[in-house]
Amino acid sequence: MPDPSFSLRTPDDDSIARKICDNCGYVAYENPKIVVGSVVRHEGAILLCRRAIEPRRGFWTIPAGYLELNETPEDGAKREAREEAEADLAIERLLAVYSVPRISQVQLIYRARLQRPHFASGPESLDVRLFDPADIPFDELAFPSVHWALAHDALAEAGAPSLPFSNPSGESGNRMPDGRPVTPDES
Amino acid sequence: MPDPSFSLRTPDDDSIARKICDNCGYVAYENPKIVVGSVVRHEGAILLCRRAIEPRRGFWTIPAGYLELNETPEDGAKREAREEAEADLAIERLLAVYSVPRISQVQLIYRARLQRPHFASGPESLDVRLFDPADIPFDELAFPSVHWALAHDALAEAGAPSLPFSNPSGESGNRMPDGRPVTPDES
Numbered sequence: 328m329p330d331p332s333f334s335l336r337t338p339d340d341d342s343i344a345r346k347i348c349d350n351c352g353y354v355a356y357e358n359p360k361i362v363v364g365s366v367v368r369h370e371g372a373i374l375l376c377r378r379a380i381e382p383r384r385g386f387w388t389i390p391a392g393y394l395e396l397n398e399t400p401e402d403g404a405k406r407e408a409r410e411e412a413e414a415d416l417a418i419e420r421l422l423a424v425y426s427v428p429r430i431s432q433v434q435l436i437y438r439a440r441l442q443r444p445h446f447a448s449g450p451e452s453l454d455v456r457l458f459d460p461a462d463i464p465f466d467e468l469a470f471p472s473v474h475w476a477l478a479h480d481a482l483a484e485a486g487a488p489s490l491p492f493s494n495p496s497g498e499s500g501n502r503m504p505d506g507r508p509v510t511p512d513e514s
Numbered sequence: 515m516p517d518p519s520f521s522l523r524t525p526d527d528d529s530i531a532r533k534i535c536d537n538c539g540y541v542a543y544e545n546p547k548i549v550v551g552s553v554v555r556h557e558g559a560i561l562l563c564r565r566a567i568e569p570r571r572g573f574w575t576i577p578a579g580y581l582e583l584n585e586t587p588e589d590g591a592k593r594e595a596r597e598e599a600e601a602d603l604a605i606e607r608l609l610a611v612y613s614v615p616r617i618s619q620v621q622l623i624y625r626a627r628l629q630r631p632h633f634a635s636g637p638e639s640l641d642v643r644l645f646d647p648a649d650i651p652f653d654e655l656a657f658p659s660v661h662w663a664l665a666h667d668a669l670a671e672a673g674a675p676s677l678p679f680s681n682p683s684g685e686s687g688n689r690m691p692d693g694r695p696v697t698p699d700e701s
Contacts, residue, residue, distance in 0.1 A: 331540035343582070350537050353518035359581045360545050361620055394546045395530070399613045400620060421611060421678065424587070424622065431583045433548055433622070435611065491608065491678065 359431040363403035364391020365416060365439040366480040372457035373477070374446060376411045378469055379453045382513045386469035389476055390414065391436070400435045408439070412455045415442040423479050423492040425472050427500035436476045438483060471500045471509060546618040550590040551578020552603060552626040553667040559644035560664070561633060563598045565656055566640045569700045573656035576663055577601065578623070587622045595626070599642040602629040610666050610679040612659050614687035623663045625670060658687045658696060 333346040338354055346355040366389055367374035375387045390408040394400060401418045408414040416439040425434040448455050458464075460481065468474055479492040494500070502508050520533040525541055533542040553576055554561035562574045577595040581587060588605045595601040603626040612621040635642050645651075647668065655661055666679040681687070689695050 329538050331535065331538045333540075348518065348535070348538070348540065351516050351518045351535070353520075353535065353540075353542075355540075355542060357583055358545060358547050359583060359585070361548060394620070396544055396546060396618045397615045398546070398618075399615050400611070421680075424608060424611070426586045428584045428586050431585075433581070433587060433620075435620070488675075493608075 357431075359433055361394040361400070361403075362391055362432055362434040363394050363400045363407060363437075364389050364434065364476070365404045365408060365418065365437045366422060366476050367408060367412075367414060367416060367439045367441060368480075368484075369441040369444060369457055372459055373463065373480070374408075374412060374414060374441070374455065374457055375463070376448075376452040377454040377456075378451065379448075380451050383469035385453065386467050387464055388469040388473050389436070391434070394435075401437065404435070404437050404439065409449075411449045411452050413445065413447040413449055414455075415445070416440070417442050421491045422483060423476060423490075425475060425494050425500070427472065429499065429501055432500075434472055436472075436479075438480060465504075470513070471498065471503055474504050544618075546620055548581040548587070548590075549578055549619055549621040550581050550587045550594060550624075551576050551621065551663070552591045552595055552605065552624045553609060553663050554595060554599075554601060554603060554626045554628060555667075555671075556628040556631065556644055559646055560650065560667070561595075561599060561601060561628070561642065561644055562650070563635075563639040564641040564643075565638065566635075567638050570656035572640065573654050574651055575656040575660050576623070578621070581622075588624065591622070591624050591626065596636075598636045598639050600632065600634040600636055601642075602632070603627070604629050608678045609670060610663060610677075612662060612681050612687070614659065616686065616688055619687075621659055623659075623666075625667060652691075657700070658685065658690055661691050 332349040335344045337344045390411045392407040394403040408416045419438040422438045423436040519536040522531045577598045579594040581590040595603045606625040609625045610623040
C-alpha cells in the first residue's frame, strides 16, 4: 500500500486549488473548523483545565474542542467539558464568536455553569480547578482566545449588554496579550 | 490509478470511526461545515437570489455559502454576496447562529446593507431582486433557515434586543414551515 500523497490542483468544477490524491483522485476538501467551548462558572469561580496534550501542554484553558459531525454547538461544548473535566454543564448563552483565520478556526464560546459540583481531570487534562477570578493564572493560559473569553466573560458578568463578543479590535489570534507571537506548533 | 475507496475504521489514537483510504491509509477527517450568509437590506427592501444550482434550483435564498480556509466569517459573508449577487456589503452585526446537525452545518447569519445600489445575478443565481418585506415569496424560499433568518431579521428591525437568534424552538432544519420534510437532496 502506498503512503498518502496529495498534490494541490484545481478540480474541473472548482475555482480554488484543493488537495487531490495522487493515487486515486480523491479530492480532500478542507474547510474551516469549528471549536466549541465554555467559560464555566460555579459559585463565582471559573473552571479551568491544565492541558495534558500538545499544543501548549501544561498551560491552562477553558474546556473546548472541535465540534463533531451531527452535533449541535451547545451539545459539543457540553461533550468537551465532560471529556476534559468530567463536568456536567448547563449552557446559558453564547458569549463570543471568535475567528482565527491563520488556522481556519471559528470558535463558538458559551457561558455555562456546573449542573452539580463535580469535576475531575479527563484524559486530556493534567489538572482541573476552580479559580477565583482574581487568582486566574493569566501568565499560563494556553491561547489568545482563552484570554479573550475570560475578559469577555468578566464583562458579561458585570452586565455588558453586547453579547456575543467577537475578536478584540485588531486581534486575529496571532499573538499573546504580552505581544509574543503564537508559533505554528502552539495552535 | 484506482478509484477513491474508503472504509469506516477507528484510527489507533481516536475514539470515533473515520473514513480511511483503502489504498494508502489516508484518514479523511470530516468536520461540520460553516455556512456564512447575510440578510441584506437596502432602503427597507431585502435582497434575495434565485438559485441557479441544485439543491433547490429556482428557489429564493439569501446570499450565503461555505466559509473558505483562512477567511473570517464576515469576509466570507461579503464574498458570497459578491459571487451570488455582485453586491458589495457592509456587515452590521451577527443576526443568528443556526445549526442543522443532520447535515453537520453551523450557519452564521449577519445583518448587512448594500454599500452602493448595485446588484446583478452571479453565476450561481438565475435572478437577484430587492423585495419589499410584504412581497417576499415565502412559498418559494429554498431552505428552512432562510425562513428563520427573514423572520429573525424582521424582529431585529423591530428592535428585538436578543440578538443573535438561534434555531426556532424545536426546529432542527428538517422541515419547511408548512411541515413538509426537507429531503436529503435539498440540503
